[in-house]
Each structure stands twice: as C-alpha cells, then as structure tokens.
Amino acid sequence: MTNPNNATISTVHTADFTSGHALQIPTLRILQDDGTIYPGATAPDLDQETALKMYHSMSFIRVLDERMLAAQRQGRISFYMQCLGEEAATVGSAAALDDKDMIMAQYREQGALRYRGFSLEQFMNQLFSNEKDLGKGRQMPVHYGSKDIYYMTISSPLGTQIPQAAGYAYAQKLRGLSNVTICYFGEGAASEGDFHAGLNMAAVHKAPVLFFCRNNGYAISTPANEQFKGDGIACRGVGYGMKAIRMDGADILAVYQATKMARDHAIATNEPVLLESIAYRLGAHSSSDDPSGYRSKEEEEQWRKNDPISRYRLWLIAKGWLDDAADKAQIEALRGEILDALKVAEKVAKPGIEHLISDVYAEPIPELERQLAELKQHIRKYPDAYPITSGRM
Amino acid sequence: MTNPNNATISTVHTADFTSGHALQIPTLRILQDDGTIYPGATAPDLDQETALKMYHSMSFIRVLDERMLAAQRQGRISFYMQCLGEEAATVGSAAALDDKDMIMAQYREQGALRYRGFSLEQFMNQLFSNEKDLGKGRQMPVHYGSKDIYYMTISSPLGTQIPQAAGYAYAQKLRGLSNVTICYFGEGAASEGDFHAGLNMAAVHKAPVLFFCRNNGYAISTPANEQFKGDGIACRGVGYGMKAIRMDGADILAVYQATKMARDHAIATNEPVLLESIAYRLGAHSSSDDPSGYRSKEEEEQWRKNDPISRYRLWLIAKGWLDDAADKAQIEALRGEILDALKVAEKVAKPGIEHLISDVYAEPIPELERQLAELKQHIRKYPDAYPITSGRM
Amino acid sequence: MAKMNMLQAINNALDLAMAKDSTVVCFGEDVGHFGGVFRATSKLQEKYGKDRCFNTPLTEQGIAGFANGMAAQGMKPVAEIQFADYIFPAFDQIVNETAKFRYRSGNEFNVGGLVFRTPYGGGIAGGHYHSQSPEAYFAHTPGLKVIVPRDPYQAKGLLLASIASEDPVIFFEPKKLYRASTGEVPEEYYEIPLGVAEVMQEGKDVTVLAWGAQIEICQKAIEMAAAKGISCELIDLRSILPWDVDTVVKSVLKTGRLVINHEAPLTGGFAGEIAATIQQRCFLHLESPIARVCGLDTPYPLALEREYVADHLKTFEAIVASVQF
Amino acid sequence: MAKMNMLQAINNALDLAMAKDSTVVCFGEDVGHFGGVFRATSKLQEKYGKDRCFNTPLTEQGIAGFANGMAAQGMKPVAEIQFADYIFPAFDQIVNETAKFRYRSGNEFNVGGLVFRTPYGGGIAGGHYHSQSPEAYFAHTPGLKVIVPRDPYQAKGLLLASIASEDPVIFFEPKKLYRASTGEVPEEYYEIPLGVAEVMQEGKDVTVLAWGAQIEICQKAIEMAAAKGISCELIDLRSILPWDVDTVVKSVLKTGRLVINHEAPLTGGFAGEIAATIQQRCFLHLESPIARVCGLDTPYPLALEREYVADHLKTFEAIVASVQF
Numbered sequence A, B: 001m002t003n004p005n006n007a008t009i010s011t012v013h014t015a016d017f018t019s020g021h022a023l024q025i026p027t028l029r030i031l032q033d034d035g036t037i038y039p040g041a042t043a044p045d046l047d048q049e050t051a052l053k054m055y056h057s058m059s060f061i062r063v064l065d066e067r068m069l070a071a072q073r074q075g076r077i078s079f080y081m082q083c084l085g086e087e088a089a090t091v092g093s094a095a096a097l098d099d100k101d102m103i104m105a106q107y108r109e110q111g112a113l114r115y116r117g118f119s120l121e122q123f124m125n126q127l128f129s130n131e132k133d134l135g136k137g138r139q140m141p142v143h144y145g146s147k148d149i150y151y152m153t154i155s156s157p158l159g160t161q162i163p164q165a166a167g168y169a170y171a172q173k174l175r176g177l178s179n180v181t182i183c184y185f186g187e188g189a190a191s192e193g194d195f196h197a198g199l200n201m202a203a204v205h206k207a208p209v210l211f212f213c214r215n216n217g218y219a220i221s222t223p224a225n226e227q228f229k230g231d232g233i234a235c236r237g238v239g240y241g242m243k244a245i246r247m248d249g250a251d252i253l254a255v256y257q258a259t260k261m262a263r264d265h266a267i268a269t270n271e272p273v274l275l276e277s278i279a280y281r282l283g284a285h286s287s288s289d290d291p292s293g294y295r296s297k298e299e300e301e302q303w304r305k306n307d308p309i310s311r312y313r314l315w316l317i318a319k320g321w322l323d324d325a326a327d328k329a330q331i332e333a334l335r336g337e338i339l340d341a342l343k344v345a346e347k348v349a350k351p352g353i354e355h356l357i358s359d360v361y362a363e364p365i366p367e368l369e370r371q372l373a374e375l376k377q378h379i380r381k382y383p384d385a386y387p388i389t390s391g392r393m
Numbered sequence C, D: 001m002a003k004m005n006m007l008q009a010i011n012n013a014l015d016l017a018m019a020k021d022s023t024v025v026c027f028g029e030d031v032g033h034f035g036g037v038f039r040a041t042s043k044l045q046e047k048y049g050k051d052r053c054f055n056t057p058l059t060e061q062g063i064a065g066f067a068n069g070m071a072a073q074g075m076k077p078v079a080e081i082q083f084a085d086y087i088f089p090a091f092d093q094i095v096n097e098t099a100k101f102r103y104r105s106g107n108e109f110n111v112g113g114l115v116f117r118t119p120y121g122g123g124i125a126g127g128h129y130h131s132q133s134p135e136a137y138f139a140h141t142p143g144l145k146v147i148v149p150r151d152p153y154q155a156k157g158l159l160l161a162s163i164a165s166e167d168p169v170i171f172f173e174p175k176k177l178y179r180a181s182t183g184e185v186p187e188e189y190y191e192i193p194l195g196v197a198e199v200m201q202e203g204k205d206v207t208v209l210a211w212g213a214q215i216e217i218c219q220k221a222i223e224m225a226a227a228k229g230i231s232c233e234l235i236d237l238r239s240i241l242p243w244d245v246d247t248v249v250k251s252v253l254k255t256g257r258l259v260i261n262h263e264a265p266l267t268g269g270f271a272g273e274i275a276a277t278i279q280q281r282c283f284l285h286l287e288s289p290i291a292r293v294c295g296l297d298t299p300y301p302l303a304l305e306r307e308y309v310a311d312h313l314k315t316f317e318a319i320v321a322s323v324q325f
C-alpha cells in the first residue's frame, strides 16, 4: 500500500493514547553559576576575541538597559524594554552565526543587535526617534533595524516574523547563499497562528532557519502555564518533523554551542531547527508594566541569582581573558559614554516633514503629494502649533 | 528554582537534537479486510441496533454520493463533494457520541450527519438551495447544518471551526452539560493557523473537544508530504500536552473504539483529545476536480480495495445481523427513493426575496430595508429579468 | 451617579453585565488576574472566578474563534483584543465567520451576544502599531455592528447595549481617553441604543460629524468657529455600522454643509461612505462640498504625530472653508 | 498577437516574468504540479522547476508571511491566494506587514516586487465564500497597490507591471472572466502602467465608472442608454489604490454626472471614496447626485444571486435617473 498520508504505518490492536507528555526534552547546560564547567560538559571552542566580544555585548546591553530605563522614568524617552536575564540567549546565539545571516528579532534581542555591531549612537537615535534614526523616527523605541548588519527592522505585531523568516531563508537558499536566518520570538508569540504556519512551511520547503524561542516564563502578565500545556516549546518540533534542542538561556556557552550545531545542520541540509532557551524575564515586560501585580518578589529573587553575565564573567576571569578591575572601570566609563550619547541624541532634530509621506511607497503617489502640500500650507498658517516642523519648512 | 517556563527541567551536558521523528504513533486496527477481527484485537461492545444504524448510515451516504455526483454531472446541481473511502471515519466517530454532542464538520462528513438523522429530504433541500433548505439557499451544496440535531452549519473557510469548537466546548463545560464537541478537519486544514490556536486553547482552557483529523492523503492536489514533514497529525498532540490516537479510518470498529475512549476521557477530565484517521480520499476533491492530473490510477486502485463498507458488511453478516440479499434489495430501493426525493426537491421554489436580507442581523437594519424596497421596485419594472422572485412578489 | 473615568465605566459595565447574566464571560490576553494591560477587567476574575474571566494564550485568531464558538453555544463572550492594531490576525474569524454566522445558517445558529472590545486610536505616542483606527475595515462587513463611545457615560451605556444585542458587536474604545475622560456615570444598569447618532449641539451653519476621541477635538474646533460667529451643529455618530443616516440627513438639510472628521487615513475611511450617502440624499441642499478632515494616507507616524492628526485647527479650517465656499 | 483567454494571458505573463527574471517565484495552494485550481500557473513548475513554482501548505497567513520574507530578501514572489474570500487569514501579514514594511524601516527594507494574485467576484454560483470582492478592505491601507484587470490584454500588461513594481501589489482577477473573456494579446513582454485609469469610451452626458468584471456589465448598460439617446463616457479605473483622481475629475467636469458600479456591498465599498472625492473636486459642476450601483449590504447570496448583483439593468436605471434628475 502506498503511504500518501505521510504517517507511520505500524499497527496496534489495542486502543491506547499517546500521552501529551510522551516526549520530554532535557535542557543543555554547560556553565555553572560559579563559572566552572559542569562535570561531563565541554566548553565550546571559542577564541578569546569572540569570547570577549560576547562578554562586552552582554555587559553593554546590561548598562544600556539600566540607563535607558532610568531615562524613560525621567520622561526623556517614551518607552523602553529591557532584556535583563536574557542577555546570554541573544548574544550567545548571535555569536554562533555568520555576520551575513539574517536576524529577525521580536524586540528583546538588543544583545544580538549589539553583537552585530549596532553602535551606541544608532541605539540612541532610534530611542529618540530623531532624524538620524535609520527608521526615520517612525516606530516606538526599541524597534531597531539595519540593513547593513543584516538585522531586520522590528515589527510590533507578534509572530509575524516567523513565516517571514521561512521565506527569507528560502530566498537565501534559492540564491545559493551559505547563510541562514535566525528568528527570535517569545513563548507567548509562539501561540500565534503565524508560528504554526512559519515552522511548517520552513520544514516543508526546506528553508535554513533557526527558530529561536526565548521561553522566559511570561508574556506580559500571562505565565507560561496559562500559555500552553505541552512541555515547553521545543517539543513542538516533532509536529513539524523538525529537529529541536533546549538550552539554559542564562548559560551563554550552552546557547552558543546549541546554536552553532543548529546552524551547521541548517547549512548542511537546509532544514530548519527549533531552539528553546529557558530563562527568566527578570525585569518588567516594558516600561509601561509593573510585574508586582502578577508575580512574587520571591520568584524574582530566586531567578536573579541565575545571572547570565556573572557566571560567564567568572569563567572569563578564570581563563585569564578578563581582568576584574579593568572590566569594572570599563563599565563605569561606559555609563558616562551612554549619558553623553543620550544628551547628544536628544538634541538632534526630528525627521523633516517630507518624511511624513516618504517610504509609504517607493515614490509618493499623487494623493500623498497633494496631502503633503495641503499640510504644509496649514502648518505655515499655524507655525506655533507644529513646532517640530514649522521652523524648518 | 520555580519552573515558570512550564518545561521539563532535566539536564544534559552534551548538545544533542531531539529528532523531528522522535515520536512515532501506531495505527489502531481492529477489523480486517475479510470482515474478521485482527488476532489480538477485540471488537468494541456494540449492540445490534447501533451496529446496523452505523452500517445503514454508511451505505446511505455511499448511494447518495453516487447519485448526487451523477446529478451534478447532469447539471441538476451546481456542485458536489463525495466522501468515498472515508465513510467509516465519520460514521464510526459519530456513533461513539451522545446525540447532544455538538458536531463541527469541515464538509466531507455527511456520514456523521446522516448518523445523526438528517433526512433524505433535508439533504436534497440543501443541495437544491430551495426554500425548504434549513440554510435558506444561501450556501453552496454540501454546506449542511441543523440546530435540532446539533450539527453546526458548515462554513467553507478551512480551519475556522477548530478554535470555535474549543469555545463551544468550553461553554458546554461552563453550563455543566455532560457533552463534548467533535471537530472534524482535513490534514490540509490542519496547516491553518486556526488549528494551532484551537488546539492550544482547548488544552489550556480544558475544553472537552475531540479534534478529529481526517488525514486522507490529499488537500485537493497537494499530497500530505507537501503539506507537512512530521509523522502525520497525531504527533502534534505532544506540542499541546494533549493525548492523541491514530486509527485506520477505513476500520469503523477502530474509529468507534478510539472515539468512544476519547469521549470518555474528555467527559471525565474536560481535556481535549486529538484523533487522526488514516484513510484515502478515493474520489475527486469535488465535482470541480479531476485527480488524474495529480495522482495515479494505480494508487487509487490499491486503496479502492481498502473499502470501509465491504469489510464491515462482512463482519455484520458473519455476526448474523445483516442479510446479504435483503441488504442488496434495500440499497436498490434506496436508489429509487433518492431519485424521487431529488425530483421533488428540484421543483421546490427558491427562497423568497425577503430572504435576501433576512438573518444578516437579527432584525434587518434600516439600510437593508431601504435596499430591499428599492430592489423590489426594480424587479417590478423588469420582472422577466428576475424570474425566481418576480412571480411571487 | 459617580465620577468615573472611561476605564472605570467600562469595568463597571462589565461587572454589571456579569452579575446580571451568568453567560457573560470576559477573556483575552492578560485579561484575567492582571485585569488587562489597561485594567479594564480589573477585579472581575476575583469576583466571578477563573472560569468567567481569564487570560488566553497569545492568539487573536484563537480568541476570536473561541468567542465565536462560545457565542454559538448561546453564551455572551466579551473578548478583548489588546490593541485594535492586533485585531487583524482575527480578521478572518470576524469578517468571514462572526459576521456571516447567522446568515449562512439560515438562522439555525448565531453569535449574537458576542462583543469584541478593543482600544483604538492615537495620541499616546504609540506609532503605527499602537494607534490605528480600523473601524472602516469592519464597517464594510454586513452582519457586524461597530460602536465607538466618546466618554464614560456613553461607554457604559453602549457597552451594555452591545452585550445585550442579538448581533455581534465590535466595540472600539478610544484609549487616549481611558483615563483622560471623566464624568458622572449612573451606578445602575442602563443601555444606550445602538445605531442612533446623537446631536450633541444644535447649530445652523454647518454640521460637524465625528465619533470617539475626535469629538472633543471637534468641540474645540467649533468653539473657535463660534468665536468667529459660525454656528455648528455637532453630531456624535456613535454607531458606525449601522449608521444613523436619517439624523445626519436631517441636520445637513438644515445646515447645508457637512464636515466629517476621523482619525483613520482619508482614503477608504468611513467618512467617504458618509459623504457619498449625504451628497446623494441632500444634493439640492448642499451649499458647499462635504469636507473630510482625516489622517493622512500613511501609517500612523511617531515623531510627526502632531502634523499627521486630524486636529482642531485642521477641523476649524475646514469649517471656515465650508462656510466661506 | 494571439487569441488568449484571461487565464492564458495570466499564465503567459507569469511565464515571461519567470523567464526574464530568475528572482520571480510562484507559489500557493495547489499552484505547483497541478497549476492551481484555475490552472493559472499551468506548466510553470515543469518549465522553471520545483524551487520556483510550488505548492504550499494550506495556510494563507503562512503564504503571505513567506512571501513577505522572500520579497524582503530581494526576490519577487508572486503568491496565489486560491480565492479572494480566503485572503482574510492573511490580512494581518498584508495590512500590518506588507503595507508597512518600507515605511516602518525607514526604507532599510522593503517588499517591493511582491504580488498577491487572487481570483475575486461572483457570477459562478459560489455563494458568499467563493464570490467576494474585497478590494475596499485593501484600498484603506496605505502602502499597498490594488489592481483589477478587465480582460486578457489588461491582465497581462497590468500583471507584468505589478511584478516589476517597486511596491507590493494585490492583483484581483475576475474569475468569472477567466475563460469567458478572450481577446488578442501580444505574445511579447509589455506593461500597462499602474495608477492610471482608462477612458474606454468617450461620451458627454454621464460618466460611468467601474473595474474588473463590471466593465462588461456597464458596457451593456451604456448600450441601452445609447439607444435612449444618452451618451456615456466609460472609465475603467483599473487601479483602485492609488486611483486616478484626475482622469475621473476631468471626465465629470465634462459630463457633470457620475455613476459608479462595483460588485462589493455598498456600505464601505470603494465607490464611497470615489463619490466623496468627486463631489468635493467637482462640486459646482455636478448636475445630479453621484450614484452608486453596488452589491447589497449582505453576504453574497447563492439562490438569489441575480437579484443581488449590480447588473446592467440597475446600472441603466441609475444612468437614466442621473440624466433625468
């Protein structure tokens, strides 16, 4: 008999369910809290330069998050999102990639962005929506993006990047590029229909994508156990015939190792891989959120000990690659640099009025030209009401 | 450490993928092609009346499909869809339910509909979109539905009924009813985002739904191996923490048994269950389709031998519950009844003009009243152009 | 009567509806214990239990499908879509399913009692993914009712009427007014009928028509116009679908002029429908072209939000131009 | 030149586009080996291989997302949505993603080159799930282009221009004309510019405006009108977004009258936008109210399709009423 159903053809004669937890996926851990390697584990093969770049990306982001959350509290920017507790997940995975692998992120992946080389000024210009922002001041803070460093501009609707990553990677394959696409998303976003569509299409069409789920326990206030009943997200791989792996997302060596292996597999076979990072969103969801309404301080405190940076730092120090005092001084200096950059960026002008209509289409359509002309006339009549643009028209 | 990620917390120190085929689900088979029970299998506990009702539902549908496809070819109805080869899947599962369990079907489940008691006249009135059609002649042929027998009216957009079934069953639970909802869909429809949303929500909110996937190998021309890469559909259950079971969909005893067990589980725990029927869509997708463009006659012939009706018939005869000759005579008589009913239904008038605007809202809104009045005036001016309604206004 | 802001009025309406009718159930992303990201469902889980007020997984199509199913069973789901910008994954469930449920089944089944609540509109520095006003997308969909309240009193009465309605309703809440708009609201149950516009202020020179958060902007504009001696009649449409043609026609027959204001982009926005209908019904009485003051035909911007919006100055200019035509 | 029906013209356009540019890729449900349920992609897989013409899993949101991703990488995906009625699961990917891709990134990324092809409209006894005309939903979405061809020649030229466009395009194909409409079509590559309406017939009494399959219905109606001595100017809008305001304005300034016809329901349909704009631009020249002949505000019916549709008789009556106003 042919097997058009594309399903196993073994037979049983007694009715029995396959349990909803028939598949349990262990968590890869390499680096212990004290900076040593787990007995039986081996550290990935990292050179000093890469290892330090990883460290500096993490610590940069830690300080930036701290500063910019404060800036938001002071009313200097309208909104901010930290990645506290998840720095290793995004930096460790970005480090395992080629520079031309496309990154499609959700919004909490500033670690990967920094690793790719997004500059302090670029961060600031986006956060202040000024005219130097690559995104022309059009999106809320943290919606970064840069073509030059293969980092797709963030889009707020959740999950939409997942099937897009499948298509992007498929195009990379068709063009014969030796590159993959990595697609980050939260365990909350993994509930969207787009997740299902994207993973299935990537598997069917053999698109070299790394689907990287940041399972951080919460989607705003919703805990993971009200988000799904399965064993995390990794177990969904079998539903798509896709290899999967789960790592401790606070363990940068585990994340690096797993991502490297997944990338090798994707390059060799064009098959996608599903990765799940287990970590904890230590901060609030965003500057608009207050987690005290939905989880306990005790839980947070417990997880705060699981810091991804400190254990990696200890590992680097033990290897003799990092000097404790010099690093502390460097971080102190960074605080100053960030403050300086902030002060510069907040004074840069907003984008000009022409950017109200540019980029809607490759060239403005006539109706937009008409609307802009009408608007300019109006602004000239009431310059005080539109101070951002009237002065420069 | 708390486990907010809702994932297994066992640890490994060596990176290893979980295979995309780590979970293989066998197929339950009870009844052999020759009408005997597989060695080691036990037939479910069926009384003669139920067993015969199941048989007669299947054979009714077989004859109806044959006749109505012919009627479509003669141009008497505009469209038709057979369920050839899948009669056991829908009849066997419907028979395992309570009469007040809600059925949400895709469109190829006339077996379940017949089992519930939809009359020959009701089938015909729908197929001819006449004024006796419960659906008021608004949907294409085969979009049946009846509140009285708890059979939700079919909707063409695929997959939409899947999260609806979760919501319906949740409401049943809230009302304290001891009823489940069964939701049928094809392995093609299981690629829709609504599948993911519906299964996940049913699991999270503990809604007593039986998700019944008819994996029949094709979605129009698309074979299952271009639809997904996993092991069928049942293996997706683990992704939702949901029990799953796979049966031979041409084996009515296996389908009955599995569905009964699933229903018992859903009633006892309010947990949904995923069922996968493995069968073959022996006919064309619909009367608009010609499968010779995408699959071989040999494949079809091979599966034609796997007939769900003939083996069940042999089992019934062996049990002494069915008389061969009497049954053949009854089927012959049925052919005549169907033709008679067809001739009656095709002469019944179409719904009146007021049903052009009724049921859009509970009561027509003023704009619809205005549009209808204007239309009536127009029809009165050109009665010949609107023969269906002008005569009765 | 009590002083409430719009969120409190909405919360109070939900509370009353749940108390009155055990088939009313509230759910959506973060709607349960936390009470929703805007806190519209605060305390409802505490009061009515986890079964009747709960978090859902993060899937708008799932929420809408689930709501359709519950409503088909006869319950009254009030589903929250966290931002109207995120209602689009549910578009198929709403446009192809919710809207056509009763019609396609010949009234065998229906989803009356279903309400989608969702915060819409700009003014909160939210950029194009936290500011959209998608009412026109739904207004082209027979079978739906589309409602937009302008203040706490309206919000409560219209929401209670929506839940009581035998038809499914999309209830757009102007989020920038959630806390900003306050007023006296009766503590008891009351409904404001759907499909009926309200003439908020009578006038003779020009009719100004808007809904939701744009009402207060129009109020500013007509004050400016009044200072110039122009008498405006202000109408709150309240119900976008069905919309109250007769009330608008009556007003325009009197004033001979119409200015329509909405937040959404001009092209394809609902002002087009209104203008098309009114020019037809009032043709011989129109003394100037019907004017539309709307968002630009771009995604909702961030840095240049002020320039983009249909503000009081643009509205005032349109009023003057209409009168001086 | 060769005689082609609309499907052949579309197939020929896809063939030429794929031959000319290796980044053009066609996919969708049943699009591969089978060539699509309407056979628009017939033989393309044979010719260009499985990588460039293929079946997708059954998920419109996935197809649209996949297409967005491919286009963002720089390729030119031509994605088929099997029926326009099934485009709604892809609504979020199209309205929130496709349409805003270039804008939101400040032009760092774009999805120019992306085309969604989809058969739309009634006349095939398809009921409300195989007959919808959803163009107005997309026309309210800045960033998209929306095109509807009326015959094989137009279909080929407009489709080639859509694929070549730097902006994403939704290309609605009037399925009832797939085989019914035939005509001479050049075998070589040519484009018909997007955004430009065509005056198909000049006239002086009234302008009749339509698109897609309604053009032939309007032709019938204006023939009837001609027999009554009424001279109609017929315009095929072709491009719904952006639409060619100037051509319509010029015509109405001449005729003083406008009748707009579309298949979709009246309320919120694109005729509203056109009427609103034209009454504003041509106010002093209008001699009668702009008339709209459209579908009723109901889902598309089955048994009573004839009564429902915006047919030639209703159009003729509207023309006469306009002239006799």
Ligand SMILES: Cc1ncc(C[n+]2csc(CCOP(=O)(O)OP(=O)(O)O)c2C)c(N)n1
Pocket: A108, A156, A157, A158, A159, A185, A186, A187, A188, A189, A190, A214, A216, A218, A219, A220, A281, A285, C029, C058, C060, C082, C086, C089
């Ligand atoms: C389609 C859509 N629905 C809702 C939202 C609102 N929203 C923004 S973030 C968020 C939670 C996301 O949680 P998760 O995916 O787990 O990511 P995390 O914030 O934990 O990193 C929600 C509901 C959105 N942005 N898009």
Ligand SMILES: Cc1ncc(C[n+]2csc(CCOP(=O)(O)OP(=O)(O)O)c2C)c(N)n1
Pocket: B108, B156, B157, B158, B159, B185, B186, B187, B188, B189, B190, B214, B216, B218, B219, B220, B281, B285, D029, D058, D060, D082, D086, D089
């Ligand atoms: C949302 C949606 N997309 C596309 C279609 C067109 N369509 C109708 S049936 C079908 C194939 C369905 O296959 P499957 O789910 O396997 O069911 P089967 O026909 O095999 O029973 C398709 C693509 C549809 N009805 N709805």
Ligand SMILES: [Mg+2]
Pocket: A186, A187, A188, A214, A215, A216, A217, A218, A219, A220, A281
């Ligand atoms: Mg999360």
Ligand SMILES: [Mg+2]
Pocket: B186, B187, B188, B214, B215, B216, B217, B218, B219, B220, B281
């Ligand atoms: Mg199938």
